[in-house]
Amino acid sequence: GENVEQHPSTLSVQEGDSAVIKCTYSDSASNYFPWYKQELGKRPQLIIDIRSNVGEKKDQRIAVTLNKTAKHFSLHITETQPEDSAVYFCAAWDNNNDMRFGAGTRLTVKP
Amino acid sequence: DSGVTQTPKHLITATGQRVTLRCSPRSGDLSVYWYQQSLDQGLQFLIQYYNGEERAKGNILERFSAQQFPDLHSELNLSSLELGDSALYFCARGTSGGYNEQFFGPGTRLTVL
Numbered sequence: 001g002e003n004v005e006q007h008p009s010t011l012s013v014q015e016g017d018s019a020v021i022k023c024t025y026s027d028s029a030s031n032y033f034p035w036y037k038q039e040l041g042k043r044p045q046l047i048i049d050i051r052s053n054v055g056e057k058k059d060q061r062i063a064v065t066l067n068k069t070a071k072h073f074s075l076h077i078t079e080t081q082p083e084d085s086a087v088y089f090c091a092a093w094d095n096n097n098d099m100r101f102g103a104g105t106r107l108t109v110k111p
Numbered sequence: 112d113s114g115v116t117q118t119p120k121h122l123i124t125a126t127g128q129r130v131t132l133r134c135s136p137r138s139g140d141l142s143v144y145w146y147q148q149s150l151d152q153g154l155q156f157l158i159q160y161y162n163g164e165e166r167a168k169g170n171i172l173e174r175f176s177a178q179q180f181p182d183l184h185s186e187l188n189l190s191s192l193e194l195g196d197s198a199l200y201f202c203a204r205g206t207s208g209g210y211n212e213q214f215f216g217p218g219t220r221l222t223v224l
Contacts, residue, residue: 032211043113043201043215044154089154093211098167099144101154 002027002094006102014110019080021105023090024072032093033073035064038104039086047088048075080109114140115204115216123222129190132219134202136183142166142205143185144213145177149198160185161205192223 003026013019025033034049050057050064050073057064061080066073077084090102114137124130136143145157147170156169160179171177174192179185189196199220203213 034212036215043217045113046212046214049212091154098156098159098169099211099213100156103153 002030002092002098002100004090004092004100004102006090006105008105009103010106010108012108012110013080015080015082017080019075019077019084019107019109021075021088021090021107022072023074023092023102024070025092025100026071027092027094028068028071030092030094033064033066034091034093034099035062035075036089036091036101037086038089044089077107080107082109082111085109113204113214113216115202115214117200117202117216117219119219120217121220121222123224124192125224126192126194128192128223129188130192130221132187132189132200132202132221134185134187134216136185136202136204138183140204140206141183142213143179143183144203144205145171145185145187146201146203146215147198148201148218149195152198154201157187159205189221194223197221197223 006023031052036044037047038044063076087104116135118133141162144159147155157171159167177187199218201218202216206212
């Protein structure tokens with residue numbers, strides 16, 4: 001089955017700097033890669049996603065890139081703000097109809 | 112609003128007991144997914160139902176079972192509870208049309224004492 005690895009596990013940046021979180025997956029048949037943001041005690045919220053027929057997608061300050069050959073995808077947050085502080089999860093949807101999540105990255109944005 | 116309702120919000124019970132968690136997706140969404148999130152852990156996929164039928168199974172224990180009813184609400188049954196079953200249990204609805212997006216409910220926090 002699919003295996004998703006996520007790095008780093010923790011990330012601390014200064015407000016205004018950029019943050020990058022990287023994930024790798026194992027199943028070349030995976031074709032959908034969402035990113036979720038989870039604030040403490042709350043539900044994971046879908047913030048951006050990308051499909052395997054696209055290399056990059058942007059939504060304001062966040063962007064996701066996908067390298068199918070290398071089987072990795074990344075989340076980029078620019079001009080970080082304190083409210084970006086949360087745990088971020090990447091995921092990959094494999095051909096067995098289930099979603100495999102990375103272990104999460106705890107992002108702290110220092111004001 | 113994610114379009115998913117979960118009840119109860121909190122549940123405290125004892126080892127060996129059985130509990131039922133309920134999830135109600137937005138009308139028209141056929142897919143329901145269940146996840147377990149233990150303290151400081153990631154999200155573990157348990158099981159998916161689509162239009163009343165089991166579609167995919169993840170790391171779900173034999174002591175756990177689920178079903179989806181004709182009105183598309185779903186229940187997750189946890190039996191012979193152990194201390195390690197204490198976790199947040201999320202239900203997510205899948206959008207129709209096969210686009211794979213999942214939107215999570217607020218979760219049920221289960222504490223087993």
